[in-house]
């Protein structure tokens with residue numbers, strides 16, 4: 196257990212750390228500390244600010260305000276070298292190894308040690324063996340990094356940090372790259388390291404891992420620290436509520452939904468990823484015209500995969516996808532996104548910048564999915580004036596704040612980018628809308644705009660599947676809430692049946 200005592204200085208302590216990107220506050224006056232021998236879980240949804248806070252600790256970001264103390268001394272970290280010199284090692288989500296070099300070469304690359312330019316690789320190998328022996332972290336110093344499995348590369352990253360003298364080890368979502376059967380061995384290594392006195396920050400959004408591994412847990416939400424307590428004094432349901440928002444007042448069910456016929460349906464969908472891990476198991480659900488079906492759950496429980504199956508971006512291994520058409524339901528299981536768009540489907544994907552937008556003008560982005568159709572093109576000829584008119588209308592209708600349709604989309608704020616995505620997706624009066632985290636990263640005004648648009652589409656008769664980890668958003672908009680856990684639908688609640696306790700329990704895997 197923890198070897199922390201009052202006489203020893205705290206290895207790492209942050210006070211009032213604030214990081215802003217433009218107007219956006221990614222870390223808001225955060226206090227955070229880790230004791231010697233402590234495994235401290237940093238929990239929070241995607242975008243909560245976990246990585247940002249730890250980039251401050253690793254010397255990669257200088258905060259706008261706040262202080263960092265390492266071993267009781269004020270630390271002014273201006274670069275990763277400053278942090279490393281004070282014993283901070285960080286293993287990033289995306290490894291920073293060079294595949295064409297050996298393990299030993301990777302470990303000492305970029306190091307300044309004892310004034311030598313060329314490290315003695317035999318001595319390095321001996322030291323790596325000793326570290327491997329001590330912590331159960333075996334790596335072959337002479338192996339080429341590019342030949343190693345992802346799990347072994349992760350061990351190399353940890354060994355590299357230890358070789359450089361890390362006494363404070365930050366691991367950013369380390370289990371995301373591990374197969375389930377690799378996690379137990381990895382946790383043994385972390386416990387051994389902690390017993391030897393290392394202070395460990397373990398970033399995760401997986402509640403079960405946090406509960407089984409950590410001594411202490413801190414929860415970030417929208418950049419603010421909302422709780423920090425000994426793990427033994429909390430439970431998964433409480434942590435889920437802290438992550439997703441606990442002081443919710445349930446909006447009144449407005450009872451106005453008069454759902455019509457089935458618009459899209461999945462039956463007994465199964466999906467396994469490239470590592471053969473089951474991501475969706477026996478998922479069945481339907482969305483009807485004039486209805487918003489909210490998909491709730493802690494991030495990473497299959498919601499993303501379900502949305503991609505609905506949109507035609509992911510082919511399920513088993514099961515069926517059906518969509519309504521004028522001639523009756525059609526099986527669209529083998530149909531890609533283009534065919535489904537023709538049948539009236541619109542997808543608002545989660546990662547706007549990577550999957551929804553291309554680094555071109557607003558006008559070009561506005562017509563991305565419909566450029567081959569009338570009136571934008573006719574017999575293969577693209578009409579520039581029609582595109583311009585379409586973009587002008589989209590900008591006006593959606594109040595996109597920009598200099599004009601020629602402005603490059605990546606120079607807009609996140610809220611204005613999302614208005615373009617929404618204008619494009621909703622402008623063609625879709626019958627089915629799959630909206631994934633449609634307000635993530637948006638300010639309050641832009642969020643309200645997105646909500647109004649979705650409600651207007653529902654009133655028009657569209658069927659909406661809303662995937663969101665923001666519980667207040669799901670509660671505010673949905674007529675029915677489907678809760679996913681571990682790739683399965685664990686239950687469905689009507690608005691009248693929803694309570695926070697029930698949702699919290701279901702999100703952590705307890706059936707309704």
Ligand SMILES: Nc1ncnc2c1ncn2[C@@H]1O[C@H](COP(=O)(O)OP(=O)(O)O)[C@@H](O)[C@H]1O
Pocket residue numbers: 216219221239240241242243244245246247248636
């Ligand atoms: N370099 C950056 N520039 C602008 N925004 C950023 C930058 N890095 C992170 N952000 C934003 O800060 C927020 C927190 O990001 P991050 O710390 O990566 O969250 P987490 O690790 O908890 O998922 C996100 O909304 C993200 O888009």
Ligand SMILES: [Mg+2]
Pocket residue numbers: 242245246247367
């Ligand atoms: Mg992160």
